[in-house]
Amino acid sequence: MIPAKNETVEVSVQKVEILSWSLMLAMTFAGWLIFSAAIGQALFVGGFLVNVSFWLLKRDLVKLLAGELIGVKARFLLKYYARLSVLAVIFFILIKYVPLNIPALLVGLSTVMVSIVFTMVLEAKKFIGT
Secondary structure, three states: OOOOOOOOOOOOHHHHHHHHHHHHHHHHHHHHHHOOHHHHHHHHHHHHHHHHHHHHHHHHHHHHHHOOOOOOHHHHHHHHHHHHHHHHHHHHHHHHHOOOOHHHHHHHHOHHHHHHHHHHHHHHHHHHOO
């Protein structure tokens, strides 16, 4: 099924957020129950950091697109790179000084990407008809 010309295809960012937070919690509990508390902790830390970063990015983009677009690109990019730098420092501190399971931390960091891909596949299936 192909959408009509006047029909808009919209994938809700809210769906991605809900799925991402749910996936993070499910992976945390599964990692804790199946493997160890250390795995669950690393999954939670990675998932929490990436979900908060995604939420902040969404908030900044909504503000950017809701207002005047003249002269805000530089401010948006400054905030984006500042947030990225803060995340880099947090990751450095976590990896250097906190005994976390690095592979589990990386899996936790993938929760938003997995949620985006999963949501896109579900939306694509609606239009393919399978």
